[in-house]
Amino acid sequence: xxxxxxxxxxxxxxxxxxxxxxxxxxxxxxxxxxxxxxxxxxxxxxxxxxxxxxxxxxxxxxxxxxxxxxxxxxxxxxxxxxxxxxxxxxxxxxxxxxxxxxxxxxxxxxxxxxxxxxxxxxxxxxxxxxxxxxxxxxxxxxxxxxxxxxxxxxxxxxxxxxxxxxxxxxxxxxxxxxxxxxxxx
Numbered sequence: 001x002x003x004x005x006x007x008x009x010x011x012x013x014x015x016x017x018x019x020x021x022x023x024x025x026x027x028x029x030x031x032x033x034x035x036x037x038x039x040x041x042x043x044x045x046x047x048x049x050x051x052x053x054x055x056x057x058x059x060x061x062x063x064x065x066x067x068x069x070x071x072x073x074x075x076x077x078x079x080x081x082x083x084x085x086x087x088x089x090x091x092x093x094x095x096x097x098x099x100x101x102x103x104x105x106x107x108x109x110x111x112x113x114x115x116x117x118x119x120x121x122x123x124x125x126x127x128x129x130x131x132x133x134x135x136x137x138x139x140x141x142x143x144x145x146x147x148x149x150x151x152x153x154x155x156x157x158x159x160x161x162x163x164x165x166x167x168x169x170x171x172x173x174x175x176x177x178x179x180x181x182x183x184x185x
Contacts, residue, residue, distance in 0.1 A: 085128065092121045125169075134168040134179025136161055144168055144175055149182040156184045 095117040104110055125131075134145060138161045145161065145168065153162050161181045168179030 088124050088127070089121075092117060092124065095120065128171065130169055130171045130176065132167045132169055134161065134164050134166075134181055136164060140181065140183045144170070144178060145183075146178040146180045147183045148180055150185040151182055153184045158184055160184050 095113070099110065099113050099117065102110065102113070137156070140147060140159045140161055148165065149163070151162050153160075156162055160183070161179075162184045163182035164179060165182070166177070166180040169176040
């Protein structure tokens with residue numbers, strides 16, 4: 001057997017090197033394209049983050065403005081409600097002024113004027129939906145009555161209001177003042 005020597009020409013020897021360089025260049029360009037694509041995506045995400053931060057800050061500012069505006073409106077409404085309530089009471093004050101300025105000796109005329117003023121005040125409370133409670137004979141309810149004394153009374157069942165020191169007042173479900181009462185035991 002004879003061994004033949006194969007001769008490789010320089011062009012043939014260069015072919016695999018050229019292919020390798022070409023593959024390396026292609027890999028580099030692919031990686032470069034991938035890096036550019038990732039950089040574009042990063043830039044896009046950074047823009048989205050900036051937009052979201054701006055939206056978040058604007059929402060916080062709107063909420064703060066809403067809260068401040070609501071507080072101011074609440075204060076104005078409270079002041080208006082208070083002023084309107086007091087305005088309805090001014091005629092009663094005027095009548096009490098007239099009663100104290102009246103120099104009559106007729107106690108019945110004076111008494112009638114006070115009763116009319118008291119009726120006027122009760123009517124005003126009625127228009128404001130304020131109602132009195134806590135009458136003698138009512139059943140004692142610790143949720144709306146404040147018992148300060150107990151008394152024996154055979155004419156009234158146990159747990160009944162026997163005396164009222166101060167009437168209670170409520171506006172709807174809201175208790176304005178508890179009735180101060182005496183209860184049977």
